[in-house]
Amino acid sequence: MLYPTDDLRITWTKVVLPPVFLEEELPITEKASATVFKARTEIINILNGKDNRLLVVVGPCSIHDTDAAREYAELLKGVIAEFSQELCLVMRVYFEKPRTTLGWKGLINDPYLDESFQINDGLRKARHLLLDLAEMGVPAGTEFLDKADSVKIAEGVVAEGVSAIHAVTVPIRTVAVQACPTATISHRLLHSLVPGLAGLQTVDSGREHPVGKAPKFNTSSKWSSKWSESLIAFRCAVRADGRR
Numbered sequence: 001m002l003y004p005t006d007d008l009r010i011t012w013t014k015v016v017l018p019p020v021f022l023e024e025e026l027p028i029t030e031k032a033s034a035t036v037f038k039a040r041t042e043i044i045n046i047l048n049g050k051d052n053r054l055l056v057v058v059g060p061c062s063i064h065d066t067d068a069a070r071e072y073a074e075l076l077k078g079v080i081a082e083f084s085q086e087l088c089l090v091m092r093v094y095f096e097k098p099r100t101t102l103g104w105k106g107l108i109n110d111p112y113l114d115e116s117f118q119i120n121d122g123l124r125k126a127r128h129l130l131l132d133l134a135e136m137g138v139p140a141g142t143e144f145l146d147k148a149d150s151v152k153i154a155e156g157v158v159a160e161g162v163s164a165i166h167a168v169t170v171p172i173r174t175v176a177v178q179a180c181p182t183a184t185i186s187h188r189l190l191h192s193l194v195p196g197l198a199g200l201q202t203v204d205s206g207r208e209h210p211v212g213k214a215p216k217f218n219t220s221s222k223w224s225s226k227w228s229e230s231l232i233a234f235r236c237a238v239r240a241d242g243r244r
Helices: 020-026 030-047 066-082 119-136 147-156 171-183 222-241
Strands: 054-058 087-092 140-142 188-192 197-204
Touching: 020 119, 020 147, 030 087, 030 119, 030 147, 030 197, 066 119, 119 140, 119 147, 119 188
Parallel strands: 054 087, 087 140
Antiparallel strands: 188 197
């Protein structure tokens, strides 16, 4: 007798669109790609101490209304231009809610907030919003909880958070400090390839990240005093964890 041993607790399955379908349906434009490329370059320069501006990620905890997000981005666009000499502003555009144990799981999972879990529509909404923001000249940062999702929307993302950290205090040791060495080495991961097939990929180390390489602030900057205590706390946590 052959006993069932696989997927015993699976009650429902939804086929997700391959990345190539979304790329053909919602292609990135030259203008949008220029926004993403420029912002990524600026962020790397800031994290490597080549740019004395402060990198600031601002925006809602998570996106549930894409029209409201576009309206927010229109307002932010003016602020980006106004403070471009002092700040590198990135709009926080999070589509998933990792800490939510019950309730809504985010725009990608449940775009209509009704537990219908129309994930393909969620992916379309997420990619469409990111590309629209880039077209507007507003860089967007997000957090990828599932790498299978990231390949579908990563074109429009300028910065990825390794975890949700709201302040440089206690969570540094438990989350950010431990994430630091992980982000500096190469990994091999099962991942969705662009045509939609599964594959094993070797991922290069992420050397340009704010925890692994703290930005070098200009001591004359008006932001330096504001962040000095947080940086000291971070360095103490790193040393206590035995990392450099």
